Amino acid sequence: MPPPCSPLDGAPDTTPPAVTREGFRNAMARLGAAVNIVTTDGPGGRHGFTASAVCSVTDSPPTLLVCLNKGSSAAGPVHANGVVCINTLAAGHEPLSNLFGGRTPPEERFASGAWRVAATGAPMLVGAVVAFDCRIVRTVEVGTHNVLFCEVVGVAEGGSHESLIYYSRRYHTLSGPTDD
Numbered sequence: 136m137p138p139p140c141s142p143l144d145g146a147p148d149t150t151p152p153a154v155t156r157e158g159f160r161n162a163m164a165r166l167g168a169a170v171n172i173v174t175t176d177g178p179g180g181r182h183g184f185t186a187s188a189v190c191s192v193t194d195s196p197p198t199l200l201v202c203l204n205k206g207s208s209a210a211g212p213v214h215a216n217g218v219v220c221i222n223t224l225a226a227g228h229e230p231l232s233n234l235f236g237g238r239t240p241p242e243e244r245f246a247s248g249a250w251r252v253a254a255t256g257a258p259m260l261v262g263a264v265v266a267f268d269c270r271i272v273r274t275v276e277v278g279t280h281n282v283l284f285c286e287v288v289g290v291a292e293g294g295s296h297e298s299l300i301y302y303s304r305r306y307h308t309l310s311g312p313t314d315d
């Protein structure tokens with residue numbers, strides 16, 4: 136039995152969405168999130184983009200998801216390479232976040248920051264709060280985005296205990312406990 140609000144077979148659905156794009160974005164601006172630079176390298180070339188849509192899926196096998204806009208210039212390289220490194224940014228990384236946030240050619244993005252090569256070949260940011268080296272094991276297309284399921288094959292914990300947070304369309308810093 137179809138759901139009560141489904142359109143008639145073959146008829147275009149002219150019902151206005153209950154929640155507009157603008158309304159959704161305004162609501163999402165109320166969710167604070169860690170800021171990450173997701174990098175890749177391999178046959179598709181080196182690339183990277185800023186992402187707040189990153190989430191833990193399961194610890195067995197250790198898996199994260201990343202939502203990547205299909206229109207991003209990073210989308211082709213990410214899919215061709217099949218690997219990513221998810222670098223969680225620290226306090227002071229706002230300029231790096233903006234650099235990887237669009238409109239700059241990929242190689243210019245990597246001119247800032249110190250990078251080393253992770254086991255998968257993806258660039259790992261020296262000074263990240265934590266970095267997850269991953270292989271993409273599944274991709275699911277949802278609307279404008281691809282959801283990348285990323286199996287974590289290596290982790291590097293950095294020395295910083297101050298995380299960069301994106302909240303209410305601005306950057307903030309969150310301090311955690313230190314080791315000593």
Ligand SMILES: NC(=O)c1ccc[n+]([C@@H]2O[C@H](COP(=O)([O-])OP(=O)(O)OC[C@H]3O[C@@H](n4cnc5c(N)ncnc54)[C@H](O)[C@@H]3O)[C@@H](O)[C@H]2O)c1
Nearest residue numbers: 159160161163164187188202203204236279280301304305
């Ligand atoms: N998930 C995403 O793709 C995502 C997340 C954050 C920011 N951005 C991009 O960064 C720029 C500035 O963002 P902003 O937060 O200052 O203002 P904004 O009004 O564009 O976005 C507010 C919030 O809505 C969500 N959002 C934005 N664009 C989205 C998209 N295309 N798909 C799903 N969710 C989305 C994010 O949570 C974002 O923080 C925009 O170009 C935006 O598209 C994209």
Ligand SMILES: Cc1cc2c(cc1C)N(C[C@H](O)[C@H](O)[C@H](O)COP(=O)(O)O)c1[nH]c(=O)[nH]c(=O)c1N2
Nearest residue numbers: 184185186187188202203204207208235236237238
């Ligand atoms: C704080 C913040 C957070 C995000 C983004 C931006 C910023 C500033 N962007 C946008 C993304 O970084 C940008 O579209 C890419 O860099 C691609 O741009 P180009 O197509 O390469 O110019 C982004 N894009 C995406 O696909 N998923 C995400 O989770 C986010 N999150």
